[in-house]
Amino acid sequence: MGAEAILDPAQGHPEAPILESRVLIIMTGGTICMRDSPSGFIPARGFQEQCLSRVPTFNDGSDSKGLDVVVNQANEVKEHPSLRTPTTAYGRQIRYTVFEFEELLDSSSIDAKGWAEIARTIFRNYTLFDGFVVLHGTDSLAYTCSALSFMLQNLGKPVVLTGSQSPMLVLQNDATDNLLGSLVVAGHFMVPEVCLYFNNRLFRGNRSCKVAASDFAAFDSPNCPPLAVTTSMRTNVNWDLVNRPRNIENFSIQTNLDTSHVACLRIFPGIKPQMVDAVLKLEGLHGLVLETFGAGNAPHGEDNAMTKVLADAIKRGIVIVNVTQCLTGSVSPVYATGMSLSRAGVIAGLDMTTEAALTKLAYLLALPGATQESVTRNMSTSIRGELTESSQPVFRHPDSALPERIQTLTVLGYAIAQGDFARVQEIIKTEPHWILNDADYSGNTPIHLAATSPSIAILHFLLGQGGSVHIRNHNGRTPLFLAANAGLFEHILLLRQSGAHLHSDERPAAELLAQRKPGIWGIAGITLKQMSERELEGEHTENGFERRGKGHRVDLGGSAP
Template identity: 80%
Template sequence: MMENGTVPEKNNAVLESRVLIIMTGGTICMRPSPSGFVPARGFQEQCLSRVPTFNDGSPPATIDVVVNAAGDIKSHPSLRTPQTTYGRQVRYTVFEFEELLDSSSIDAKGWAEIAHTIEWNYTLFDSFVVLHGTDSLAYTCSALSFMLQNLGKSVVLTGSQAPMLELQNDATDNLLGSLVVAGHFMIPEVCLYFNNKLFRGNRSSKVAASDFAAFDSPNCPPLAVTTSMRTNVNWQLVYRPRSIQQFHIQTNLDTKHVACLRIFPGIQPEMVDAVLRLDGLRGLVLETFGAGNAPHGQDNAMTKVLADAIKRGIVIVNVTQCLTGSVSPVYATGMSLSNAGVVAGFDMTTEAALTKLAYLLALPDATPDCVARQMSVSLRGELTASSQPVFQHPIHTLPDRVQALTILGYAIAQGDLVRVQEILKTEHDWILNDADYSGNTPIHLAASSPGLPILHFLLLQGGSVHLRNRNGRTPLFLAANAGLAEHVLLLRKSGAHLHSEEQTAAHLLARRRPGVWGLAGIGPQEISNAELEEEEEEKEKSRGSDSIDGLAIRAQRVGSAP
């Protein structure tokens, strides 16, 4: 995997990325039947294996897929794409759900099934593509963005307006584009790929019922655009996790406790009150006019209905009916809603507001006040919290890309934390995951350099622990090979794991240095995720979640390198 799409030298061996395609159903896999188009099985065999762009004809190979919570593994036949412009091939397999659904039938149970499948296979694949119907695709994208915690790998959702088995379709381009993005670029977000554009999932909405350009992201530019030459990624927009935690999921999201109501001219307060008194309702997304306005009348009856519901503990979020723009209480009618306790949803889509509200209400110990505060805070890039101008240097005045990365590399090697911090202040975020001539990112360099605080700092800035260099090595492998036990522990806490292609070499090296490789997850002294989480909880109580004190003690206790 790489972040910036640099083309490797021709004499380098061709690396493979592993992608799991999760088939939930939808138009993309449908076939005609007497009752109309219906989802059908055998997508990989019927639709992909016969197409040269999806199958380079290489000898058959199987890939292990974890298929349930018990950890049962089944071998699935895989296919491999031809070599791409970026000098890489993508090996993938399709995992089909037992029940294939039209997207209009998917709900929180289906979202949880997708999230669990990703969790079970997180360490076995470089990234994930989810095939899904288009009708509720924006809702699923938004829901998954909140359910997948500390996501460090790309999750790309796509579908099509016409089935792949139809002569004229958009399915081929959408799936191939998704595979290229997932197999080549480390974009640790839940994304939506459609009609040659990659959108942030929780910023997307379906805008056309039959056009191939079915989705748009009106308040956030595309994260990437595919042209005839390459895929251009806007790295400044990419959201990255900025905490030292491992990937996990939150699945008890339930939309039964939330509702959405669209304000219209002449709507009666009694109508709104009836919705707000539904049994079990805990949250409401209110689609209002313009910048967040709603009719309140001379007696303020509407405002009183909303205020009374808020006093009863119902969280009400205000989003605009407009395709673009943000809720901003600048008019008197909007100010009255704000004064009543209605939360401004800024420029969130209805899909994002609804699923975020359901997600927050499902968190342990959630209170209305806490949920209301969090609804106005960007958790996964779902809203623009400030409309203030953002100033940046013109492109032509930025230092040369290679020069900047080289300077950063020297600072890391010298253990100069202050210099590293200065460089990160002046350079764009892309430098965090950019690669040198060997494919090593700053995280790779810090993982094999003595300065632990530098590695800690780079991880907090959003550096990826999953990228591999030209030799296919992850930062965790380099840290363990260098015998840096504290680095290994810190990387593991950040969600790092050895890639499947590193396992054989790691087991051989563990014979000579079992202690540090045990910390990395290899050998008899292997440390489980549960042990790491327990260690983290103990440290949070005594020192705070971002402290790196005590890593050396843990390394010595478990067994560090000689």
């Protein structure tokens, strides 16, 4: 994946080779893949062949290249034919393949089981691809986006969900632009979030909601600006808004999320406390999302009966979250009715969407060791950018200040190279977060530079600030490769702990270098044992997966979730 700040033809380097990004398209179903039938539109198979291979925008006509895809819980790897886009405006091509679920669903039929299947597919193929695009029906797309944003923990690569209001095979459709835009984002921009791309805009997934049943502009993000907007010239990413993982941990998934333990109830004029009480006494219920009026208001009922029903449920251990029915704005207990809910123990959901509140509640309740206190605390804290904790104004440097950006990045680069930890801290403290993934003339980000810095503390600090370990420089090298090539044991271990892995394009060079320094490269993920087995038995080893013909089994060194 290329550097964020120099993805501009005007700043390109003609002598540099054209890199390929690898993207896995996961087809779950939905309108985008449907075709007509006597009973109406139904999901259909063969999306890559029927809809993409014949279109020059999605296929440059080059020889097809097989891409390995881990296809099931047994970690079976199968080779899938791939397509490649023409060279984009950013000087890069995207090679991709479509992996279709066994059962293609209308989105109104998806549930937590389907979300878990998507999460596991991404987890199993995480080291094989630079980014992921999930094709999904629009009806429940906002729920899936929100759920996945919580289920995918310490995500370091882009996961872009999209769909369409009209099938790809229909003459006038929005599917082509939505899929192409999603591919460009997943293949070019290191946005380590679960996002939703629709109608030329990239939204944070857990901030999105469906606002139109038939318009092409079907989705919006009322309380959070788009992360990116596609124009006729380019895709402009608002890097200041991008949420990055700040834990030095490997990517993992939490699939034990069950929405059958939570419920959503919309308050309406004249609602009876007995109605709310009946919902709160449902067997197995652990959490409730309450959609209230305005800034978080609900009727008291006679003798504060409604408040008493809610308070009694909270005493029984049920977590209740208050979100507004309004499209924009936040729950803020400024009125007496809202204050009474807060005093009863109802959590203010601030500006969360209903979809985000419901799926976050289900996620937190399913975490190991979860208690009512821990869920209550975390529901009002932003863990994936799903809510605004503060309404303080945000000041940004103007985008046109290019010389200042270059100057600051240069000063930071020298500080990293010299191991000046105090100076690095000082620069990062006063600069916007995009500088962490900005790049110099060689495509090296601060993480690339820190990977060979004499100070391990600098690398640890930059990783803790949200710097990406997956961006590749102009030579296609990741920070992990540079650290291994420099022979820095501690740097390699820290990068691996942060989820770094060698890109598939780097492995041939890494295997050659490993013959001279097996210890160093073994820590980075290359072992002489793997190479000798491949040479003796004619097997192909890639990204830790051992192939033994089509339909073979593989060993990940542990069971996948």
